[in-house]
Amino acid sequence: MTGEGAPVTKPVPVPDAITAPFWEAANRGVLAIQHCGDCDTSIHPPAALCPDCQSPALAFREVSGRGRVYTHTIVRDNVTQGFARDEPYVIGIIELAEQERLLLIANVVGVALEDVRVGMPVRVTFERLTESIALPQFEPDEGD
Amino acid sequence: MVGELSGKAAIVGLGYSKLERRSPRPLAHFAREAAHAAIADAGLRVEDIDGLGTIPNIAAYGNTGDLEGIDIVSVPNMIRMLGRERGIRWHVQTPGLCPDTIIAAAAAVAAGACDYALVWRAVNVPKGRYSDFSRAEARGEHQFRAPYGFTMPAAWQSVALRKYMHDHGSTREDMAAFVVQNRKNTQLNPKAYWHGTPLTVEEYLEAPMVADPFCLYDCDIPVDGCVAVVLASAERARDLAQPPAYLTGYAQTTWPTRGGFTDSEHLWEGAAAMGEKLWASAGLGPGDMDVAMLYDGFSVFLYVWLEGLGFVPRGEAASYIASGATALDGELPLNTSGCSLGEGRLHGMAQVSEAVLQVMGRAEGRQIEGAAHAVATVGAGTLASGGLIFSREARA
Numbered sequence: 266m267t268g269e270g271a272p273v274t275k276p277v278p279v280p281d282a283i284t285a286p287f288w289e290a291a292n293r294g295v296l297a298i299q300h301c302g303d304c305d306t307s308i309h310p311p312a313a314l315c316p317d318c319q320s321p322a323l324a325f326r327e328v329s330g331r332g333r334v335y336t337h338t339i340v341r342d343n344v345t346q347g348f349a350r351d352e353p354y355v356i357g358i359i360e361l362a363e364q365e366r367l368l369l370i371a372n373v374v375g376v377a378l379e380d381v382r383v384g385m386p387v388r389v390t391f392e393r394l395t396e397s398i399a400l401p402q403f404e405p406d407e408g409d
Numbered sequence: 410m411v412g413e414l415s416g417k418a419a420i421v422g423l424g425y426s427k428l429e430r431r432s433p434r435p436l437a438h439f440a441r442e443a444a445h446a447a448i449a450d451a452g453l454r455v456e457d458i459d460g461l462g463t464i465p466n467i468a469a470y471g472n473t474g475d476l477e478g479i480d481i482v483s484v485p486n487m488i489r490m491l492g493r494e495r496g497i498r499w500h501v502q503t504p505g506l507c508p509d510t511i512i513a514a515a516a517a518v519a520a521g522a523c524d525y526a527l528v529w530r531a532v533n534v535p536k537g538r539y540s541d542f543s544r545a546e547a548r549g550e551h552q553f554r555a556p557y558g559f560t561m562p563a564a565w566q567s568v569a570l571r572k573y574m575h576d577h578g579s580t581r582e583d584m585a586a587f588v589v590q591n592r593k594n595t596q597l598n599p600k601a602y603w604h605g606t607p608l609t610v611e612e613y614l615e616a617p618m619v620a621d622p623f624c625l626y627d628c629d630i631p632v633d634g635c636v637a638v639v640l641a642s643a644e645r646a647r648d649l650a651q652p653p654a655y656l657t658g659y660a661q662t663t664w665p666t667r668g669g670f671t672d673s674e675h676l677w678e679g680a681a682a683m684g685e686k687l688w689a690s691a692g693l694g695p696g697d698m699d700v701a702m703l704y705d706g707f708s709v710f711l712y713v714w715l716e717g718l719g720f721v722p723r724g725e726a727a728s729y730i731a732s733g734a735t736a737l738d739g740e741l742p743l744n745t746s747g748c749s750l751g752e753g754r755l756h757g758m759a760q761v762s763e764a765v766l767q768v769m770g771r772a773e774g775r776q777i778e779g780a781a782h783a784v785a786t787v788g789a790g791t792l793a794s795g796g797l798i799f800s801r802e803a804r805a
């Protein structure tokens with residue numbers, strides 16, 4: 266645990282029996298989203314059973330990593346450890362290209378706070394937190 | 410078909426503690442004050458109370474205390490405070506929000522499980538920074554939120570307002586119209602925290618931003634306090650000190666959020682699904698309501714409930730408020746006491762108590778003449794939310 270003087274880190278995800286494949290893929294620089302083989306629905310955050318058809322036949326598959334900002338906020342009165350209190354940051358709710366309302370939380374990086382817009386095209390990038398955890402983040406997608 | 414419980418129980422007494430901020434007094438003192446006030450208001454004695462119900466949880470998220478008597482006041486504590494170790498015949502503790510507890514207590518008094526049930530909600534201002542998340546690890550539902558700094562309830566709900574503003578073309582000026590109207594109503598409510606502190610549109614627009622587009626005044630004001638109500642069956646209610654506020658409609662939300670506050674559409678979907686059950690339970694509709702106390706723990710919930718319950722079509726809440734329709738002299742006076750934003754963060758008891766006072770005819774300077782039906786909603790529209798309709802007469 267953090268001792269005196271140790272740097273205070275962001276909360277680090279602890280993978281569990283349901284979410285481990287998501288974090289394992291992210292650690293390799295791949296965005297993998299849980300998918301239901303029975304009703305062909307993508308699911309996030311990962312679940313034990315498909316929330317639409319209750320099927321247990323779920324598997325993770327790589328997605329394009331592209332999407333749009335569904336909505337967002339600029340956090341200015343921050344209360345999460347590891348985030349500087351006086352440095353505002355953007356939280357984007359990202360709608361992935363693969364499915365309507367397939368949503369994922371991320372920080373929108375590589376763009377000025379005020380320039381983030383609903384509908385803005387974004388693509389995934391990864392922020393390394395620890396040796397085994399990389400966080401999917403999103404940056405403006407300028408196209409290929 | 411009207412719900413079996415409609416009109417069979419009533420709120421017959423109501424009591425408030427003082428509302429303070431960061432009080433040195435333990436929360437138990439506030440709960441005791443509210444409980445005795447509610448029992449006396451009903452014209453009852455402590456020995457008459459044989460049912461108890463509360464939400465014993467802390468009303469905050471993050472690292473905060475949960476010490477009995479300081480941060481929470483549970484049923485065993487109230488039993489001791491009232492000296493009713495031998496007299497309680499029924500009690501319940503429900504997680505979540507107060508409509509669950511009130512519906513359970515109404516069912517208990519209507520069925521005769523107890524004669525007079527006391528329901529209270531005691532909340533405090535959490536110690537330290539509000540909704541502080543100081544943990545090195547993010548487990549379970551936190552793992553897709555906390556690493557991104559998405560741990561603050563204001564931030565979770567601010568994304569709903571952003572999407573609404575984008576989809577429906579509303580502005581912060583539109584929201585200012587509601588918040589300022591609400592604060593104006595608050596000036597007629599001496600028990601409110603913000604009583605004596607008016608707010609202008611300019612002050613709202615220039616207030617510090619918490620999580621854009623939420624500023625400070627889009628968030629309710631945390632207080633130390635307790636509100637208690639006494640419930641009785643319709644038969645018993647007729648002979649007590651106050652005119653009864655009959656519970657004629659009731660519904661709980663069963664609409665889960667998916668993805669931890671990512672998709673604000675769930676709020677509207679949940680509110681609409683609850684609204685169908687709520688109106689059906691009473692055999693009433695939005696047009697029958699004389700006043701509405703809609704949950705405003707965060708300002709955007711007003712839009713959720715006005716549209717979700719069918720008072721206005723989707724996307725029209727902001728313009729409806731701007732038209733003056735929800736002012737005290739409008740067609741649907743809204744949050745006449747100032748509710749959560751103005752009175753204080755009482756987790757829905759501000760809505761319940763003002764709906765009750767309006768149909769009892771006891772809302773003093775803000776009384777809506779002849780108010781026969783009042784609706785109160787609590788929560789964001791998704792799971793744990795609930796709605797109650799109170800009426801001057803037992804049958805709709």
Ligand SMILES: [Zn+2]
Binds near residue numbers: 302304318319320
């Ligand atoms: Zn499925």
